[in-house]
Amino acid sequence: MHTTEYDIDIIYKKNQSKMLRLATLLLKDIQAAEDIVGDVFLSLSDCGIDNVINIEGYLITTVRNRCLNRLKSLSYREKVKRCLPIESVPDNVSCNDYSMEAEERMQAVEAFILEQLTPQTQTVMRMRFQENMKYAEIATELNISEAAVYKHLAQGIRKLKQRFNP
Template sequence: MDINIVLEELQNQNKSVYKNVFNHYYKGLVVYANNFLFDQQASEDVVQEVFISLWENAKSIEIKTSLKAYLYAMVRNKCLNYLKSIKITDDLNVIDLNSMLTLDEDLDSISDEEKTVLYNHILKIIETFPESMQQVFKLKFIENYKYEEIADEMGISVNTVKTQLKRAKIKISESLVVVLALLSIHS
């Protein structure tokens, strides 16, 4: 559907179009938010706030790219504001790197071969983690466990799980900066 028509229908408070937009983007936006927050409930809350804002401010919204890009940018900004509100800063720009790596359209600029290099590099980084961090990371991202399930399985607190995942993400992101720089030199 044409973005102008969708936007016009949203501005006219068309609940059916709004519901379709919500159903189409909600799950992906929650996954995207969770890459910033590592907290499923907070991620869902952020995405719901974005959709409330979309509904309440539809008449004044100007979308210059696509609705998808607009929604993802809103989620990213709300996540960053949320992290600031709980006193988490991103001095190393890890969050910006992560958002680039998690949005498929941003990875379109690199070849499948380069994506394979990135993936293999991530696996090598994970192998250098301390044993407990490796286990937490694998349970979360390979086994798809929830924080509470990881904590129960390993006999640690949920906060320890979150801390281990945050440290793992920072280590991966720091290492990937070098790989991405090398890939951009070769392209």
């Protein structure tokens, strides 16, 4: 049996809102979320779903994975800027003012990292978040265990949260 356009339309109507909610939650960007959900359904119509047992689970997992891939491809600065709540920006503040505020916050984070974290923790965080290296790659390059990589990252993130998100 081959999936028809009618089948995909029914699946779309049934699952689109859940998929969009998940993508928006992960990406914090409605346009990017809509793009990903649309891409998932486009790929669904191209390849079909004849062998999929749990279509809802398949769709949610696919959306999650595509969102995570998109987030992984973002630069470190973009990741930090995404964490800043847009709804907290007053109406009378221009986008340029907001960008300057985001840049100032980014500089504060970078200064904190340089002043408050050990050189090893700084290196591990840079390798993980700026260079997108995996734990094993960092461990190999620094000649430390993967557990040590995890501990440095956990320590750095904990200190950043304590300072910037008390």
